[in-house]
Amino acid sequence: MRIDLTGKTALVTGSTEGIGFGIAQGLASAGATVIVNGRTQAKVDAAVARLGGSARGVAADLGSVAGHDELLAAVPQADIVVSNLGIFQPSDFFETDDATWDRHWQVNVMAGVRLARAYLPGMEASGWGRFLFLASESAFNIPVEMIHYGVSKTADVALARGLAKRMAGTGVTVNSVLPGPTLSEGVEAMLEAERAKTGKSIEDVAAAFVQEHRASSIIQRAATVEEVANMVVYLASPLASATTGAALRVDGGVIDTLM
Template identity: 85%
Template sequence: MNIDLTGKTAIVTGSTEGIGFAIATGLANAGATVVVNGRASAKVDAAVERIGGSARGVAADLGTIEGHDALVAAEPEADIVVSNLGIFQPADFFDTDDAVWERHWQINVMPGVRLARAYLPGMEAKGWGRFLLLASESAFNIPVEMIHYGVTKTADVALARGLAKRMAGTGVTVNSVLPGPTLSEGVAAMLEGERASSGRPIEDVAADFVTSHRSSSIIRRAATVEEVANMVVYLASPHASATTGASVRVDGGVIETL
């Protein structure tokens, strides 16, 4: 299958590292002009340089309305939008106050809402577009150690489904993607203490984490960021024209449903 996104402009939020950077790189390799986004100008510039080609960047904090407005002012149109920005913070339910819940909501959910309002009408006018939200297997397997995170990811899945129905018949598809445990920089940082004390490769430490905390995993390891990005690039392509309103799993088999 040849995925050719030549002539398409793709915005990927939270794309200076991790899954977002892998997605931006994959889209660029398929021929898209990629807009990298992050909060810090230096990190955005570094990511753009690493991707090369026609990639460009916008430094804006999409956890705020002001940051969203700055992105849209800089990039008023897009053919592909990947709402990837997200945070996670393990904490017991009884230790998570309103501020933690609000922060997760504003970063994990509201950017997707705002981006949809900003870019879906333009896609509809063109008769083609791809809008993708990065959710998580935690949307269905709410993790007891971060219930607040799981709830926001369930909201992302619901948002994608609703938007897909709203865009019915327009040539615009909307889907959510559900990664499982993935060895991003953030996860590597979370596991760094164990890696340092054990002297074992980070991949092995991550595999132990998966088997201990996500015991239903079938692949028995963390996914790579590229494995997640591959699915996103496909869903962003013309080949995925009959897939919309779906929650597509790249979870290594963690979710225990058919």
Template identity: 80%
Template sequence: MHIDLTGKSALVTGSTEGIGLAVARGLAEAGAAVIVNGRTAAKVGAAAASLGSNVRGVAADLGTPEGHAALVDAVRAADIVVSNLGIFQPADFFDTDDATWDRHWQINVMAGVRLARAYLPAMEANGWGRFLLLSSESAFNIPVEMIHYGVSKTADVALARGLAKRMAGTGVTVNSVLPGPTLSEGVEAMLEEERARSGWPIAEVAADFVTTHRPSSILRRAATVEEVASMIVYLASPQASATTGAAIRVDGGVMETL
């Protein structure tokens, strides 16, 4: 299968590192004109420069309505939107205050809501589009160490399903993608203390985390960001035209449900 996105424009949020950067790279390699996004001009500029000449960047904090407005002002339309921006913060439920819940909701859920309102109408008018929301296997396996995160990711799955139904018959597909444990910079930071203590390579530390804390994993290791990005690039392609309203797993088999 050859994925050709020549002539398509793609916006990937939270794309200065991790899964987002890998997705931006994959879309650019498939021929799309890519817009990368992050909060700081320095990181956005570095990410865009690393991906080639058909990539530009927009610095905007999409956790706020003001940041969203700045992005839309800079990017009026896109054929493909990947709402990748997200945060996670381990904390016991009884230690998680309203501010933490609200921050996760604004960044993990409302950023996607605002993007959908901004970009889906033009996709519908054009008769083609791809809108993808990054959820997580935590949407179904709510992690006890960060219930607030799991709830926000469940909302992303519901949002994608509802939006797909709203876009029915338009040529626009909407899906959510559910990665499992993935060796992104954020996960590396979370595991750094254990890496320093054990002296193991980070991939081994991540594999130990997966087998200990996600024992249902069939893969028995963390996925790479490129493995997750490959699924997203496919879902953004013309070849995925019959896939919509779906919650697509890239979870290494962590989810026990059939």
């Protein structure tokens, strides 16, 4: 099986590091022209330099309408859009104010809504397109320590399903991808104190974290960024033409259901 995205333009939001950068790297390796997005010009420039080739970047905060408009002016059309941008903030439900709820909704949900509204019509006009939402296993396993985040990710899964039905028969597919615990830069930073204290490798510390806090994990470790990116690259390719409206898991078996 060979994935060839030569001639395709792929926009990946929130892609200066972590899973987003891994996805951008995977799409570029498959031949796509990748557009990197982040909030600061310095981080965007650094990511573009790491990718090399034909990659380019747009610095814009997609948690706002103004930021979305800046991105759209710079990138009016794309064949593949990966709505990866997301935030999370642990906070007890009774201490989580409206501003926190609204910020998570704007970044995790409305940023994707605006992207879909902007780019799906162009994909339909060309008869081909791939739109992907990065959700989370938290969409089904709502984390008690950040219910607001889980709710926003459930909304992403529902949004992808609804849009897939809306785009029926157009040659455009819409799916969501559900990572579980993944060893991104953010997770590494979170676990750094434990790594320094124990002297263990970051992979071993992450595995211990998964086994304690995500006990239903079948692989009993954190996934790599590349493992998540591989799923996205496949779904973004012509090979995945019969997969739409689906919630694809890269969660290591954390979600304990058959479907």
